[in-house]
Amino acid sequence: MREFFEVLKYTFKDNVKKKTFIISTIIMLVIVIAAMLIPAIVTNVQSSNKDGENSKNPSEKSIVYLVDKSGYFEKNLQEVQKQFPDYQIKLIAENKVDSLKGDIKENGKSFLIVASLAKDVPVFEYFLKQYGDGPSPDAMNKVFKSIYATDLLKQANVSDDTITKALSDVKINVNEMGKNKLGGYFSSIFIVMILFFAIYFYGFGVSMSVASEKTSRVMELLVTSVKPSRILLGKTAGMGVLGLIQLSLLIFVGAVTYTLAFPADFTIGGMGFDLSSFTPFSMIMIIIYFILGYTLYALMYAVVGATVSKAEDVNSAMMPMSFVSIISFYFSYGTFAIPDSIVARVASLIPLTSAFSVPSRLISTNVPVWEIVTSLLILIVTIVLVGMMSIKLYSFAVLHYGDRLKISTLFKISKENKD
Amino acid sequence: MGLLVDNVSKKFGEKLVVNNINFEMKEPGVFGLLGTNGAGKTTTIRMILNIVKKDSGAIKWNNKPTAGQVTNFGYLPEERGLYPKVKVMEQLTYFARLRGITHEKAKKDITYWLERLEASEYTNMLAEKLSKGNQQKIQFIASIIHDPELIFMDEPFSGLDPVNTDLFKGVIYELINKKRYIIMSTHQMTTVEEFCRDILILKNGDTVLSGNLKDIKHSYGRNNLIINCEGNIVELAAEEGITSFNQNAEGYEFKISNEEQAYKLLEKILSKRLLLDKFEIREPSLHEIFIEKVGDAK
Numbered sequence: 023m024r025e026f027f028e029v030l031k032y033t034f035k036d037n038v039k040k041k042t043f044i045i046s047t048i049i050m051l052v053i054v055i056a057a058m059l060i061p062a063i064v065t066n067v068q069s070s071n072k073d074g075e076n077s078k079n080p081s082e083k084s085i086v087y088l089v090d091k092s093g094y095f096e097k098n099l100q101e102v103q104k105q106f107p108d109y110q111i112k113l114i115a116e117n118k119v120d121s122l123k124g125d126i127k128e129n130g131k132s133f134l135i136v137a138s139l140a141k142d143v144p145v146f147e148y149f150l151k152q153y154g155d156g157p158s159p160d161a162m163n164k165v166f167k168s169i170y171a172t173d174l175l176k177q178a179n180v181s182d183d184t185i186t187k188a189l190s191d192v193k194i195n196v197n198e199m200g201k202n203k204l205g206g207y208f209s210s211i212f213i214v215m216i217l218f219f220a221i222y223f224y225g226f227g228v229s230m231s232v233a234s235e236k237t238s239r240v241m242e243l244l245v246t247s248v249k250p251s252r253i254l255l256g257k258t259a260g261m262g263v264l265g266l267i268q269l270s271l272l273i274f275v276g277a278v279t280y281t282l283a284f285p286a287d288f289t290i291g292g293m294g295f296d297l298s299s300f301t302p303f304s305m306i307m308i309i310i311y312f313i314l315g316y317t318l319y320a321l322m323y324a325v326v327g328a329t330v331s332k333a334e335d336v337n338s339a340m341m342p343m344s345f346v347s348i349i350s351f352y353f354s355y356g357t358f359a360i361p362d363s364i365v366a367r368v369a370s371l372i373p374l375t376s377a378f379s380v381p382s383r384l385i386s387t388n389v390p391v392w393e394i395v396t397s398l399l400i401l402i403v404t405i406v407l408v409g410m411m412s413i414k415l416y417s418f419a420v421l422h423y424g425d426r427l428k429i430s431t432l433f434k435i436s437k438e439n440k441d
Numbered sequence: 442m443g444l445l446v447d448n449v450s451k452k453f454g455e456k457l458v459v460n461n462i463n464f465e466m467k468e469p470g471v472f473g474l475l476g477t478n479g480a481g482k483t484t485t486i487r488m489i490l491n492i493v494k495k496d497s498g499a500i501k502w503n504n505k506p507t508a509g510q511v512t513n514f515g516y517l518p519e520e521r522g523l524y525p526k527v528k529v530m531e532q533l534t535y536f537a538r539l540r541g542i543t544h545e546k547a548k549k550d551i552t553y554w555l556e557r558l559e560a561s562e563y564t565n566m567l568a569e570k571l572s573k574g575n576q577q578k579i580q581f582i583a584s585i586i587h588d589p590e591l592i593f594m595d596e597p598f599s600g601l602d603p604v605n606t607d608l609f610k611g612v613i614y615e616l617i618n619k620k621r622y623i624i625m626s627t628h629q630m631t632t633v634e635e636f637c638r639d640i641l642i643l644k645n646g647d648t649v650l651s652g653n654l655k656d657i658k659h660s661y662g663r664n665n666l667i668i669n670c671e672g673n674i675v676e677l678a679a680e681e682g683i684t685s686f687n688q689n690a691e692g693y694e695f696k697i698s699n700e701e702q703a704y705k706l707l708e709k710i711l712s713k714r715l716l717l718d719k720f721e722i723r724e725p726s727l728h729e730i731f732i733e734k735v736g737d738a739k
Contacts, residue, residue: 028538036527239522243583246490246516247539421492 025248029256030263033231037264046223047268054272058279083110084131086157087122091138098169105165106157109133126151133157137166144170210382216272217312217378218351224265225319225347226340228258232327232420233336241420250417255409258320262313269312273305304384307394314401315377319347321405321412328419329427339426346374354378362387370397373404442503443467444489444591444622449498451484451646458484460646461498466639469620471613473627473637473654477735480643482626483519486593489624490516502591512540515589519596519626521576525569529555529579532568533586540587547586554582558608573600581609591622598629610635630728640727642734649734658724665729666695666703669719670710677709692719 037043086109090096096113103111114122122134130151137146144166150156168189175185232254235241244253323343330339353365354375360366362383369379370389376397383389415432444466451459459481466472474482487493489500491508500507507514524532530551537547555561558578563571568579577600585592597613598606613636616623627633633640634654642650650657666683668674669692678686678695683706685696697703703722710717725733 024541025539028535032535032538036524235524238525239518239520240524241522242492242518242520243516243522243536243580244539245492246511246514247536248512 025252026256026259029248029253030260033257033260034264037227037231037261043264043268047271050268050272051275054276055279058276059283062283083108084133084156085110085112086133086135087112087114087118089114089116089119089134089136091116091136092144094139094144094170094173095137095166098173101169102165106161109157123149130155135162207386210386213308213385214351214355214378214382216269217308217315217381218347220265220269220312221316221319221377222344222347222351224261224316225323225343227264228261228320229323229327229340229343230336231257231261232324232416233330233333233339236328236330236420237333245417245420250420251413254321254324254413254416258317258324261320262316265316266309266313269309273308304381307384308381310398311377311381311401314398314405318373318377318401318405318408321409322346325412325415325419325429325432328416329422329429329432331422331426335426342429350374351378354382367393371400373401376401442469442590442622444472444507444624445499445501445504446485446489447499447501449485449488449495449500451481451488451493451496458646459488459643460648462641462643462648464639464641464651466622466624468638469622470617470638471623471625471636473625473633473640474643475627475630475633475640475731476643479645480735481646482643483595485643486516486595486624486626490514490593513587513589513591515584515587515592517581517584517592517594517597519599521573521580523568523576523579523583526567528565528567529560529571530564533579533582536583537586542587550586551582554586557612558582558605574602574605577601578605581612585616589621592616592624594623594625594627596627597625598627598632630726630731634727642731644735650730654727657730658727661725661730663700663722663724664697665723665725666693666697666706667719667721667723668693668695668706668710668717670715670717672713672715674706674710674715677713678706680709681706697722 086106088095088099088102088111090113095102099111099113119134119136122132126132126134126149133156134149135146136149137144139145146162146166148159148162171189172185175188180188235244323340326339326343327336330336350372353372354369355378366379366383369375370383370393380389380394380397384394415429419427419432446462446464449459449462450457462481462485464472474485476482484493488495489507491511502510502514527535530548533551534544534547537551538544542550552561552564555564558581560575560578563575563579568576571579577597581597584594597609601609610632613623617636623636625633625636637654639652640650640654640657641648674693675686678684678693681702683695683697683702687694695703695706700722707720
């Protein structure tokens, strides 16, 4: 146990000082803070623009020119003006249309609406430089329709009271009972990415660390000082603690920035961005799945690192392992689109993918407790089995110098050498 | 107390690397493991240390298999194995801590050894910045920092200049006086003659010679005659029936079958009044024995 902690401590101290760790931590912190701050800045800019528009003088307001061939809206010009307080509505004669069009095309500061009747229904031609400038067609539809309908109803001698009632909007109050889909979607992508990179990065770190001890031949001294299993487990744990600290730091800084700066009314395409699914429970589960997922991958990565004799071989040796990680990542990546699909449920049970899949589903949907428990059990049992195998393979691989060992050869040798 | 290597063999694939090696080290001191490159010395050491699994035989330290006691031994491997990007003090402390030495004691002992080996100035340097000889010093400290009773030294003097070689020798003498058991593999025959009580010579995995160094030399007899003098004495020697010789810059080295031949030759030289610098009858050197036992294969 003492040796385990010594290896852990040394691995941690050795790696925490490394430039790669310091720089990657800083970069990730900057990204997290930016991800939280940018929506806040955008929202602030938008609202200050709105404030500015409201206080505009009438002379500074954009002009909306109205040509009325229908005759319905001329008489209700005041009503139209009331409905578009941000614009100045001006009635003009039909013959000015062409020169106005030229002006709009050139300057784009004013807008032109030509109203006419086709089969007793008002038709509007709306001229503007770019769609999105000026009053929205939806708003126009509402205003002009209301004026037209009021007029028609009045002609039919309907009482004012009834007209008001008939034209009032119905109210629809949306009450979402499940988890916010959009917020959950982005959050789960975020979580899967973070988990994947953390697990991949630190697993890779274990591999590199083992390989460097082997290529520098420190290994010979180490294995005669400590049992190989202690080195493997201590190293895995040391890197894991480092990863955990980095991950916790990111989550902590992210949470603090979120509470301080993230706008409550932030929307994407009009949909609320709700991060309420980041409950303490889901946070704890993310940490647990990181620890377990990392342990599983790191134990395999350590063996890969041990098969290498020369530093140049590290990358090619890592290839199959990288494939496994990336395939697992994409398999679970598919799960947050439809977090309750069969694929997602399967990914939550496979030990290689569950560390990515379950946390993302926890954020975006309600995962039944039995699925979490089963997935954790499978993962833990797999870790124990893989761990035992890794210790065995590692002990043999670590002392083999010469050509890079293939995993199949390694299995053969370890079988032959069963004491 | 003692190390016993009993009928140990090892194959790498089809190649027999060590064939039935046997030796026993009952008393403290230095045991010399000799042989040409690739003779199986390092493999033998690694088998004792359980780094390489032996195919057959038994290896025991204090009557118990060595496999379970490896962490008590000291090991100076043939190739340098240090963390290149870690400071000397830091990695030595780590190695000491792995052996269960307290932090304070480790620091104290490392400082002592760095001073003893005249390497104090490297305490806070990265290992990769050190010369080969200085790295060897650090490696040496790593192998004895836990004061082991049994120490393996694979080519301890490689890369060392004469000054540092003497420094190392001083430490090895100190270890011998402290009753440590040292298994040393080396190519430097003079070193072996200086330190080793018992030796074993390997050739392609086979033991070609093994036993007490003095006894071995004795068994060869005093059949080396060294004469440094003026003039050509080859003909004089031939008259006495001494025909096998080597000539070097200093003089002659004859092979004699008995000492009588030598004295007769001496009389002749003296009667001819040739100026004589050196006359010596001695046992063959380990170098000669080694060449005789191993060299003819080449």
